[in-house]
Amino acid sequence: MLIINTINNKINIKNNRKRNDMIFYICLVAIPLAQFILFYIFVNFNSILLSIKSYDAVTGEYSWVGIKNFERFFIEFKTTTIFKTALKNSLVAYFAKLLLGVSLGLIFSYYIFKKMKGHNLFKIVLFMPSIVSSIVMVAVYKQFLERGIPGIVQVIFNVKIQGFLANPDTLFGTIIFYNLWVGFGTPILLYLGAMNGISDSVLEAAKIDGASDVREFVSIVFPCIYSTFTVFITVGLVLIFTDQLQLYSFYGADTDLVYYTFGYYLYRGVQVGSVIDYPYLATMGVIFTLIITPITFFVRYLLKRFGPSVE
């Protein structure tokens, strides 16, 4: 009898603990999950609904319009230059960042990882633009390019040059350069984190075999951090449609149309536009998502299929 009671007690304690665990777990995840349902699932679902609606400013009500907003976008894309320009600018910026930003980021990370000359100082220097407000960075950069550099050139070479942002031919390139210039911080932190996970014995073996820095980077380090690199590339693809190139910090809502990107267009539309514009902006968001999603998964597949092997 005593044994049965003891067993029953143990089962009760176990059941109570399971119930308490479940209650505690629900308390922990309930609020964040509710936020996720409301501000991710419902917000994105509402975006789709908004894309097939239009807002009547007189009655203050939404009405269903089917695919009219989608038709409007494709007609405007064909007949106006703004979207073609935005597409061109967005692609140029994306590929510039991909080719120069990513490769330099990897090389700088390797430099710091190998503890080459001044690595600690450069780590701080490369991360610093990430902690400074973009408004401050842009203001200093803008004024320095417009007054500082022409002044220096005049003193040294006695030649008068136009400011890079004042010259329409160099303006867009200057903005892309700025975005590269300030964009090394976070990638370097993540690449370094991945590099620090590489086994010392592998690096030692390469050293004994007399591998040069470049050889070690190409044959050992890059394959070992390839998964981090893949995440960076695939997650970064969406920037084609969301990157604003910090144009808001440069020119606020008054950027010249020829320098627009899609990201800037969408943000500006919400910031200076009104409720009337929301359905059309949501339509653009839905179209861009439909375009970029398969591209992202395809690129991810290619990177995994044809990437270097750690073996």
Place this chain on the structure above:
Amino acid sequence: MNSANKKINFNKIKIKISIFEIVCLIILLFYMFTLVISFGWGILNSFKGSFDYIENSLGIPKPFILNNYFDACEYFGVRVKAGAGIRYVQIPEQFLNTILYAVGGSLIQTLTCCIMAYATSKFNYKLSKIIYTIVIFTMILPIVGALPSEVQMLKNLGMYDTIIGTWVLKTNFLGIHYLVFYAAFKEIPKEFNEAAMIDGASNLDVMLYIMFPLVKFVFLTIIILKFIVDWNEFQIPLIYIPNHPTLSYGEYKFTISPNNAVSDTPHKLAGCMLIFVPIFILFICLHKRLIGNVSMGGVKG
């Protein structure tokens, strides 16, 4: 004899430096030079008068003018709607809004990621696996242009243009920091939990007094990184709290201000330095923690 040996040893020293290192060093030195010279130029010119700036944009200020900073403080106010009229939000109120937005927001978001990561890494329910998959999936799935819908949602909930609304938006566990906490909690052995439970500790005790202290460095790093981002952010406040300007929002308005009293470059630069200095001091004090080893797997504390 000793000095002779030293000489011999000195002669034997070979500087081992590869071409790769030399090229990188030159690029990095150039990068540092551009950063230092542009900021140094900016700081110097923030102390110049308008005329001095035009005549002498490369030299030392003649004389140093502190008034640019006082003027910047005076004209930093942002015009906002107040009922049927308008009012100006000055620096003290902008500072308070920044504290509420940045401190509150970073604390809420870091805590949310930490709690969700703890729950899903330590409790082996199906929902935990679903949540983990959701985080990974949302990181890969690119969604564009949800901003109008999000603004509409906040308006419907009556939280648009309120600091609480921004906090609700920050109660969000999606993203890389969840994964960092998740990895950190996974590394803690189960025995820690079980030993405490046997000693009579509740689930809450285990979480607050055993688990959270073990990830305190990760927590600290993430909250500081988030605080810096929120402190500098002006586009989100511009959209979600247009009538509760933060300091960065104020700085944005200040840099595009057409007001004659502060429309020249030295005044604009002085305004920039006002919000740059506090965050720069914070960075100098905490740079070792901030730029430690962050990885997808975790932060080494």
